[in-house]
Amino acid sequence: MDYINNYIEENKERFLDELFGLIKIPSISSLSEHKGDMYKAAEYWKKTLLEAGADKAEIFETEGNPVTYGEKIIDPSLPTVMVYSHMDVMPVDPLDLWTTPPFEPEIRDGKIWARGADDDKGQGMMHAKAFELMVKTNTLPCNVKFMIEGEEEIGSPNLGKWCEQNKEMLKSDVILVSDTSMIAPDIPSITTGLRGLAYWQVEVTGPNKDLHSGLFGGTVANPINVLCNMINQMVDENGKVTIPGFYDDVLEVSSEERELLAKAPFNEEEYKKAIDVEELAGEKGYSPSERTGIRPSFDVCGIWGGYTGEGAKTVLPSKAFAKVSSRLVPNQDHEKIAQLFKEHFESIAPKPVKVEVTSLHGGQGYVCPIGIPAYQAAEKAYTDVFGKRPVPVRSGGSIPIISTFEEVLGVKSVLMGFGLESDAIHSPNENYPLEQFFNGIKTIPLFYKYFAEMNK
Amino acid sequence: MDYINNYIEENKERFLDELFGLIKIPSISSLSEHKGDMYKAAEYWKKTLLEAGADKAEIFETEGNPVTYGEKIIDPSLPTVMVYSHMDVMPVDPLDLWTTPPFEPEIRDGKIWARGADDDKGQGMMHAKAFELMVKTNTLPCNVKFMIEGEEEIGSPNLGKWCEQNKEMLKSDVILVSDTSMIAPDIPSITTGLRGLAYWQVEVTGPNKDLHSGLFGGTVANPINVLCNMINQMVDENGKVTIPGFYDDVLEVSSEERELLAKAPFNEEEYKKAIDVEELAGEKGYSPSERTGIRPSFDVCGIWGGYTGEGAKTVLPSKAFAKVSSRLVPNQDHEKIAQLFKEHFESIAPKPVKVEVTSLHGGQGYVCPIGIPAYQAAEKAYTDVFGKRPVPVRSGGSIPIISTFEEVLGVKSVLMGFGLESDAIHSPNENYPLEQFFNGIKTIPLFYKYFAEMNK
Numbered sequence: 008m009d010y011i012n013n014y015i016e017e018n019k020e021r022f023l024d025e026l027f028g029l030i031k032i033p034s035i036s037s038l039s040e041h042k043g044d045m046y047k048a049a050e051y052w053k054k055t056l057l058e059a060g061a062d063k064a065e066i067f068e069t070e071g072n073p074v075t076y077g078e079k080i081i082d083p084s085l086p087t088v089m090v091y092s093h094m095d096v097m098p099v100d101p102l103d104l105w106t107t108p109p110f111e112p113e114i115r116d117g118k119i120w121a122r123g124a125d126d127d128k129g130q131g132m133m134h135a136k137a138f139e140l141m142v143k144t145n146t147l148p149c150n151v152k153f154m155i156e157g158e159e160e161i162g163s164p165n166l167g168k169w170c171e172q173n174k175e176m177l178k179s180d181v182i183l184v185s186d187t188s189m190i191a192p193d194i195p196s197i198t199t200g201l202r203g204l205a206y207w208q209v210e211v212t213g214p215n216k217d218l219h220s221g222l223f224g225g226t227v228a229n230p231i232n233v234l235c236n237m238i239n240q241m242v243d244e245n246g247k248v249t250i251p252g253f254y255d256d257v258l259e260v261s262s263e264e265r266e267l268l269a270k271a272p273f274n275e276e277e278y279k280k281a282i283d284v285e286e287l288a289g290e291k292g293y294s295p296s297e298r299t300g301i302r303p304s305f306d307v308c309g310i311w312g313g314y315t316g317e318g319a320k321t322v323l324p325s326k327a328f329a330k331v332s333s334r335l336v337p338n339q340d341h342e343k344i345a346q347l348f349k350e351h352f353e354s355i356a357p358k359p360v361k362v363e364v365t366s367l368h369g370g371q372g373y374v375c376p377i378g379i380p381a382y383q384a385a386e387k388a389y390t391d392v393f394g395k396r397p398v399p400v401r402s403g404g405s406i407p408i409i410s411t412f413e414e415v416l417g418v419k420s421v422l423m424g425f426g427l428e429s430d431a432i433h434s435p436n437e438n439y440p441l442e443q444f445f446n447g448i449k450t451i452p453l454f455y456k457y458f459a460e461m462n463k
Numbered sequence: 464m465d466y467i468n469n470y471i472e473e474n475k476e477r478f479l480d481e482l483f484g485l486i487k488i489p490s491i492s493s494l495s496e497h498k499g500d501m502y503k504a505a506e507y508w509k510k511t512l513l514e515a516g517a518d519k520a521e522i523f524e525t526e527g528n529p530v531t532y533g534e535k536i537i538d539p540s541l542p543t544v545m546v547y548s549h550m551d552v553m554p555v556d557p558l559d560l561w562t563t564p565p566f567e568p569e570i571r572d573g574k575i576w577a578r579g580a581d582d583d584k585g586q587g588m589m590h591a592k593a594f595e596l597m598v599k600t601n602t603l604p605c606n607v608k609f610m611i612e613g614e615e616e617i618g619s620p621n622l623g624k625w626c627e628q629n630k631e632m633l634k635s636d637v638i639l640v641s642d643t644s645m646i647a648p649d650i651p652s653i654t655t656g657l658r659g660l661a662y663w664q665v666e667v668t669g670p671n672k673d674l675h676s677g678l679f680g681g682t683v684a685n686p687i688n689v690l691c692n693m694i695n696q697m698v699d700e701n702g703k704v705t706i707p708g709f710y711d712d713v714l715e716v717s718s719e720e721r722e723l724l725a726k727a728p729f730n731e732e733e734y735k736k737a738i739d740v741e742e743l744a745g746e747k748g749y750s751p752s753e754r755t756g757i758r759p760s761f762d763v764c765g766i767w768g769g770y771t772g773e774g775a776k777t778v779l780p781s782k783a784f785a786k787v788s789s790r791l792v793p794n795q796d797h798e799k800i801a802q803l804f805k806e807h808f809e810s811i812a813p814k815p816v817k818v819e820v821t822s823l824h825g826g827q828g829y830v831c832p833i834g835i836p837a838y839q840a841a842e843k844a845y846t847d848v849f850g851k852r853p854v855p856v857r858s859g860g861s862i863p864i865i866s867t868f869e870e871v872l873g874v875k876s877v878l879m880g881f882g883l884e885s886d887a888i889h890s891p892n893e894n895y896p897l898e899q900f901f902n903g904i905k906t907i908p909l910f911y912k913y914f915a916e917m918n919k
Contacts, residue, residue: 037774098776104672161774188678202677206775215739216560217890221658221860222644224790225760226751228744231785232698232763235691242688283671286814288684295682304681307688308778313765314786318493318617319662319823320554321788321861322764322889329687330770332777334680358742367775404677405777433778434673 008391011449014140019445023119025055026132026444029094030112030121036072036095036161045072045157048094052155053077055135060142061153067173069165072157076176079142080150086462087150088455089179090138091412091420092131092186093159096123097433104435118438125439126432130185130425131155133444137451146452148459152179156408159186162204162368163408170415181381181458182412185447187402187424192442194272195393197385198422200300200401201409203335203372205345206308209352211237211327212361217313218323228359230327231312237355237362238329241305246290246298248305248333250351256339260301268300271398281429299403304334330367334403341369341407370407373420380461381421388453389423392446423447423454464847467905470596475901479575481511482588482900485550486568486577492528492551492617501528501613504550508611509533511591516598517609523629525621528613532632535598536606542918543606544911545635546594547868547876548587548642549615552579553889560891574894581895582888586641586881587611589900593907602908604915608635612864615642618660618824619864626871637837637914638868641903643858643880648898650728651849653841654878656756656857657865659791659828661800662764665690665808667783668817673769674779683779684815687768690783693811693818697761697787702746702754704761704789706807712795716757724756727854737885755859760790786823790859797825797863826863829876836917837877844909845879848902879903879910 015022034048035041049066056064056077064077072095080087099109099122107113112121119129134153141147154177156166170177187198213230214223243249260268273296279287289298298304312327314320333348335341349364356362375382377399389397402422409420425447431437471478490504491497505522512520512533520533528551536543555565555578563569568577575585590609597603610633612622626633643654669686670679699705716724729752735743745754754760768783770776789804791797805820812818831838833855845853858878865876881903887893 037772037776039773098770098772100770100772101673160776204677204777206777208775213740216887216892217557218738219860219889220760220762220764220788221660221790222755222858222884223738224762224788224859225745225754225758226743226859227738227740228742229762231766232694232761235694235763235766238688238691239695282674282679282683284669284683284815286684287682288813288815289681298681299678302681304676305688306676306680306685306779307691307769308676308776308780309769309771310687310691310783311767311771313763314554314556315765315767315784316493316554316556317495319664319786319788320493320616320764320889321660321662323762324764327766328771330775332676332680332775334677357744359740359744402678403680403682404675428678431672433675433776436672 010144010146011140011452014144015445015448022136026129027112029128029132030123031110033110034095034157035098036158037098045095049073049075049157052094056153059135059139067169069169071165074157074166074169075155077153078151081147085149086459087152087179088458089152089154089177089182090134091154091182091184092134093127093156095157095160097160101435106436117442118440120436120438122437124437125426125430126437127159127186129439129444130447133185133425133447134183134451137448140448141452141455148455152177159406159408162370164368166408167411167415170411174416177416179418180462182418182420183423184406184409184420185423185425186406187404187422188426188428188430189424190271190398190400192427192440195389195395195397196271196400197389197397198402198424199375199377199399200337201373202403202405203339203341203370204332204405204407205335205341205348205369206332206367207345207348208365208367209329209331210363212325213359214325217325220321220323223323227323228357229323230360231324233357233360234312234327234329237352238307240355246288248303250347252347253344257303257336258338265297268296268401269294271296271400300401301336303336303339307331334405335372337372337374339372341371345369370405371410373409375419375421379419381419381458384454384457384461385421385423387457388450391453392450423450466600466602467596467908470600471901471904478592482585483568485584485588486579487566489566490551490613491554492614493554501551505529505531505613508550512609515591515595523625525625527621530613530622530625531611532609534608537603541605542915543608543635544914545608545610545633545638546590547610547638547640548590549583549612551613551616552582553616557891562892573898574896576892576894578893580893581882581886582893583615583642585895585900586903589641589881589903590639590907593904596904597908597911604911608633615864618826620824622864623867623871626868630872633872635874638874638876639879640862640865640876641879641881642862643860643878644882644884644886645880646727646854646856648883651845651851651853652727652856653845653853654858654880655831655833655855656793657829658859658861659795659797659826660788660861660863661791661797661804661825662788662823663801663804664821664823665785665787666819668781669815670781673781676777676779679779684813685779686783686816687780689813689816690768690785693808694763694785696811702744704759706803708803709800713759713792714794721753724752724857725750727752727856756857757792759792759795763787790861791828793828793830795828797827801825826861827866829865831875831877835875837875837914840910840913840917841877841879843913844906847909848906879906
């Protein structure tokens with residue numbers, strides 16, 4: 008592993024500079040005013056791949072944000088690894104909770120602080136730098152392809168179609184994705200399952216204009232009260248989602264597998280302390296890890312309506328809105344669930360209001376079997392770097408495109424994540440420990456090595 | 464009545480100009496950035512009263528916004544009428560729903576369109592112009608005092624204390640208030656009851672930061688889901704407020720009085736059509752007018768939390784907020800209710816969240832007996848101008864300060880309102896028909912005439 012450690016040691020400052028350059032581009036995919044930044048990020052990735060040693064790199068247009076694709080084909084008879092990452096990031100509000108500005112990366116306490124430091128600019132850049140390392144040290148044992156998209160955080164609405172249109176170019180034997188986390192710096196783990204996602208916006212309309220809450224209060228249905236009532240009906244007192252048919256396709260996980268999953272360390276007291284809650288919540292009959300790993304959930308991501316300014320305004324508002332989402336487990340179809348919710352939510356609307364449900368995005372869940380060679384190569388690489396065999400875990404998060412890759416390209420993905428739970432992805436003060444960044448760059452070339460050996 | 468009609472005819476353009484000057488001052492009391500506008504409005508009222516014929520007019524400081532006081536004492540042995548109005552207005556959001564800008568008054572279709580056109584600049588200005596009319600035509604039969612405050616829309620937090628400190632100066636036999644509405648232009652009515660008000664802000668805190676809804680969804684209580692659940696518990700399926708003790712002090716109105724109240728015309732189909740709802744809602748066992756007139760209500764005036772921007776952001780938010788209020792009926796004490804709600808709402812908070820309730824403002828309800836001379840003088844004045852005896856009605860709205868006047872000054876108020884339900888007060892496109900404005904100016908001098916005669 009000396010050639011790996013030496014190359015990293017000699018180039019680490021430059022690696023960080025290059026990552027910071029990418030982070031400084033505020034490529035927020037859900038806000039249309041950042042459209043131009045998506046192109047800047049795509050150009051930055053193109054330059055990064057070419058400088059790292061790609062034969063070619065190109066920016067592809069889609070109906071949405073661009074995709075940067077690059078490749079180095081050393082021998083068509085060798086196996087091909089495709090790296091997937093995304094250049095887009097989440098919005099940054101509430102801004103006032105950030106210690107330093109989200110797009111001005113800073114190193115403090117051994118961590119990089121910025122939006123995208125982990126998700127997924129930091130983790131994506133590890134692959135670019137590991138690729139460069141293998142090229143410059145003449146140790147690249149396979150062909151490599153990079154596919155960097157710009158819409159992961161909004162559910163990859165155009166990448167599936169783009170894959171469909173570029174199937175031949177994207178042919179590969181495995182897809183590597185670093186967009187998940189490990190249990191702890193000293194407890195390596197590899198994510199073997201992801202939840203799917205359905206996401207809706209709902210709009211409840213009562214009277215056709217805001218009314219005086221005194222003159223009308225008591226006689227006209229208040230759309231906020233109604234929305235609260237309707238949302239409240241979505242989950243029962245046992246934490247079960249009440250949408251008819253919601254659980255129909257959920258595969259009950261066997262008690263044997265539940266026992267295995269329970270072996271992943273979980274300290275409930277520390278978990279609660281980290282987020283400062285006195286008690287956890289959720290579906291009865293399942294452990295906290297099971298509730299995020301193998302069970303679907305229902306959350307309101309946002310709600311608004313009426314007067315939300317300073318002081319007191321007495322108003323009976325005309326409208327109330329919410330953004331709601333469900334995390335789904337493998338075998339639950341997001342389109343079916345999207346439809347079930349829409350029908351159910353509209354059906355329970357009381358007569359004095361009008362309700363409209365719009366599906367905003369969705370994606371399927373995913374499972375990676377631990378018996379496939381690519382998983383085993385990853386397992387060996389982690390063991391070499393972290394000194395321990397990684398634990399397979401089911402994550403509660405969603406990367407909807409992963410199941411699309413399997414469907415469209417027929418290729419399994421291995422989720423070699425190096426993030427930590429404390430990285431605060433999607434939140435203010437996102438961060439990424441330098442140690443995880445550099446350990447990632449060490450682990451990746453070893454994966455290539457073992458994967459190539461297994462395919463000989 | 465010729466002297467009245469003639470004077471109005473000769474001066475109507477100027478009356479409107481003077482009203483427009485007042486409307487153009489954006490005196491929104493709930494927004495601190497408009498503090499300066501409150502002083503501009505107070506100066507405007509001072510000038511208006513002096514020009515109308517007041518002996519003196521003065522701006523008084525309070526701990527909050529100023530009060531403009533003016534008077535004309537023609538003979539200390541004659542009765543004294545005090546006019547109460549307010550110079551402050553409600554916020555104007557959502558701005559995009561206004562056809563013309565809220566602080567640029569315009570006349571269209573025989574109505575004045577602007578924030579404050581009715582509530583209460585339009586209705587207040589009627590009194591100034593009626594006073595001017597009596598002074599200039601030498602028909603003023605009583606002493607007159609004007610008390611114009613700047614905090615009515617935020618619950619008059621400082622006027623009670625100011626009345627306390629100026630009791631001697633404010634001595635009067637009746638208080639005239641035009642801050643309510645009539646049933647229809649051809650169905651005059653006088654408001655004999657007002658509801659009280661309690662208004663709170665609630666804050667629900669779950670985790671100490673926004674979390675990734677995938678990694679945590681299903682295991683951590685979502686404060687928006689919890690807030691919806693808690694709000695939903697406040698009103699039961701029969702439309703009854705569930706706060707323990709809430710109805711304890713509500714006086715059940717006798718079936719005889721309910722029969723009388725039912726005589727006020729109410730067309731449910733037209734009412735529903737005007738606000739475009741298919742069905743009304745509210746407490747079972749009471750008619751729509753009773754639900755706003757003699758029964759308390761519970762409404763959410765605003766709600767917010769999590770991601771409310773464009774597109775989809777998957778987040779399990781840290782906090783959720785709501786502004787909630789109850790309209791109370793006479794004999795319910797707003798301070799007691801404020802406390803009951805706070806205790807109840809905090810007590811039902813589930814363990815995984817923290818809940819904080821802040822009381823933002825409140826006021827007592829009010830009843831004006833129809834047997835007192837001042838009511839009868841008003842009744843005669845309306846009958847002369849509108850050709851029909853006015854109907855006494857109980858309004859759902861609140862003017863918290865009215866009960867304070869009775870408590871502190873020992874004087875009853877007569878609510879000579881000339882607004883219409885279609886005036887959209889507190890809403891976008893507030894308006895006030897010119898006919899109501901000028902009929903108000905005609906009615907008021909007749910009240911003075913009859914009231915002085917009765918007191919001879």
